[in-house]
Amino acid sequence: MSKINDSILDFMQNKAYKPMLIEELADVFKINKGELREFQKILDDMEVSGSIVKTRRNRYAIPEKMNLISGKLQGNSKGFGFIIQDKEELEDVYVSAENLNGAMNNDRVIARVIRKGNGDKRTEGEIIRIVERANGRLVGTFEKNESFGFVVPDDKRIYQDIFISKNDMNGAKNGYKVVVEVTKWSEKRRNPEGRIVEVLGAKGDVGIDVLSIIKKYNLPVEFPDEVESDANMLSEEIPEEEYKRRRDLRDTKIVTIDGEDAKDLDDAVSVEKLPDGKFKLGVHIADVTYYVKEKSSLDKEAFKRGTSVYLVDRVIPMLPKRLSNGLCSLNPKADRLTLSCEMIIDRTGKVVEHEIFESIIRSSERMTYTDVTKILKDNDEETVKRYDYLVPMFKDMEELCKILYEKRMRRGALDFEFEECKIIVDEKGKPIAIKPYEREIANRIIEEFMLVCNETIAEHMYWAGVPFVYRVHETPDEKKLFIFKEFVYNLGYFVKPSKEVHPKVLQEVLEEIKGKKEETVVSTLLLRSLKKARYSPECLGHFGLADRYYCHFTSPIRRYPDLEIHRIIKSFING
CATH class of the missing domain: 2.40.50.140 (Nucleic acid-binding proteins)
Structure with missing residues (x-):
């Protein structure tokens, strides 16, 4: 929030303040005629954000005062x-x-x-x-009568159907999925009115459900020509000066471990067990910022998208595929630019030393969760033989993973065990199977390694005193937590009373319900009782992880905040 916003709020919070017109506020803040339009925009933005309100008489005040x-x-x-x-x-x-x-x-x-x-x-x-208004355009199913029709919104939280006159049907047939533009909002008991601007296809046809989701959230499937052009102009060759100035880790055994269908490989890992029993863990993250310069067309588009979106049959990437699946993806046997965090971790899971630096890696293998699990859990002869030179490292990874997990549990981190599933589709996009998503040892290895890396980066930047973006998760709301405690008490579970709730207390409940029929409902209610994690320039800690320091560093190909954090880190380490 800018200084003028703060000043306006401070002024309006004064006990003597009475709602004022924009002209009166402009006099107070010495805004001249040439600045009045910009001042109006500031007030409009503050109104939209909810920090102030405008009365019917066009006077401004803070909501609580009114x-x-x-x-x-x-x-x-x-x-x-x-x-x-x-x-x-x-x-x-x-x-x-x-x-x-x-x-x-x-x-x-x-x-x-x-x-x-x-x-x-x-x-x-x-x-x-x-x-x-949030619903200028809606996706829904068209229900046609002789002289008019209605669009039933896909979003069930919009309980009113949209009235469509005969002239606004745009050729849509009964039962078709459509995009409707609202032309007249509902008044009293009248339905909103609209016109069909796009006919998606018959409900139930292959791919229409996914297309409906894309349209509902207005997801940008295609990249602008300028962005694609700029991506295609990027060279595949890494300049000699980058080899000279970065730490060369190409001879280190480094692997990516991801799902079978993943193509945007932004993290790779290496583990070495040291003679004194400690572990040297390396987490190597794609250096996307080398290619995506600040305020470039690629950067602006990535900021606009914010994240990659993963649908059942496709990915809508944050960056063009030349970057997300190519230049930035840590593909095997290819030289790639990375930002590395190497940590020395003792037998209790404590990071006793760490270093953050720019590097060049050459991934030894593109491993999948399935293959690593076959090696560690099933001791599958064929898979073990194929990756025999990496098997000792995978066993060290498993050992370190368990140490890190036990450390998190000791400090009280919440580990929700929700059942997830994956929908398998054929080449035409038709669902052919639903499989449970297994959190096997390979998945847990990557989870633990990414968590400890994010924690280490956040703590490093905090003590460096550098302005930074943290991922924070604040202490739960007392009222919501009280409702949760009452609910589980009626099921026979007791939550220890305390002035300030500690995640360890809630962790004990999760442990107690594990494997019982009420596990899902209790876990869901607890999750809803917690606050939402958010980004903040203040280091406020992460309640769910029971950790003082946390950030998002490990996914710059698919998440814009990570990209911004890389810029901050590189600016800091390069002076």
Whole structure:
């Protein structure tokens, strides 16, 4: 938030403040006529963010002073909704169907409180203003009548169907998946109106479900021509000066371990057991920033996308495939630029030494979770023989993994065991099987190695006193945790009372329910009782990991914050 935003809020929080017009505020902050448009934009942005409200008389104030609340509406298929307030510590506010006043799921709204919460009853509100609409375009199924039709939204939290006149059907047939643009928002009990702008295809046809998801979230499948062109202009040759200035690890046994279908290999690992019993763990991450320069077309597009999106039958990458699957991917037997973190770890799992540096690696093998598990768990003769020169290292990895896991458990980290599955599709995109996703020893090795690397990087940068981006997970909300404690108590589980909850206490509950029929429901409720992890310039710790320091460093091909963190680190280590 800029200084002017802070100044505006400080001014409005003064007890003597009364709602003002923009012109009056401009006088207070000495804004001249030439700056008025920019000042208006600042106020508009603050209104959208929920930090201030604008009254019907165009006067500005903070919501609390007006007995108003601001936030995002979370709809329900039954017609009511909840306002998730902007300040996470504030309770959700119930809004009945008759008090929604045309607001839809995910709209930013302002509401007045019509009934304060009391005991088991929630605070209830009435929406008085919709600040920002979230559903200008929707994906749904078209239901056609003779002279009109309706689009039933895929998002069940939007409980109203969209009315479509005969002239706005765009050739859509009954039962087809379509994209509809809302042209008139709902008023009182009238449905919103719209026009069909794209016909996706018959519901149930192969690929239509995935296409619907892409359209629903407006995922950018294609890259702009400029971005593709800039990616194609990048040289495959690594300049000689990079070989000279980086640490050469090409003769070190380094492997990637990933899923069979993964193509964007951004992390590789190496382990060496030292004579004194300690372990030397190397985590080597693709140096994406070498290719993606700040403020370049590639960087701007990556920032816009934010992350790669993994769907059942495809990946929508954050970076063009020439980078994500090619130049940056740590493919076997190819020289690749990396940012490495080498750690010396003792028998208790403590990192006693570490070093962060730019490097060049040549991955020895592209290993899969399946093959590493075959070696370590099944002792599969054929796989062991094929990778015989790496087997000792894999066994050291397994030993180190267990040490790191036990250390995390000792400090109280929460380890949720949710059952996941993977949908297998044929070459046409048709589902042919559903398989459980197994968290085998190979998966756990990579999990533990990435966790300890992220922790080490975060702690290093914290003590260096460098402005940094941390991944933080704050202590749970007391009210939500109290509900969880009551729920599990009724199931026969006791959560130790304490002034400040420690993750170790919750970990004990997870251990107690392991393998029991109520495990999934208790784990899910606990997860929902926790706060959401977020990025912050402040090092606030990570409750779920029971750790003081944490960041996202290990996935720069598919996650933009990691890319930004690499820039900060490289700027720091290169002076």
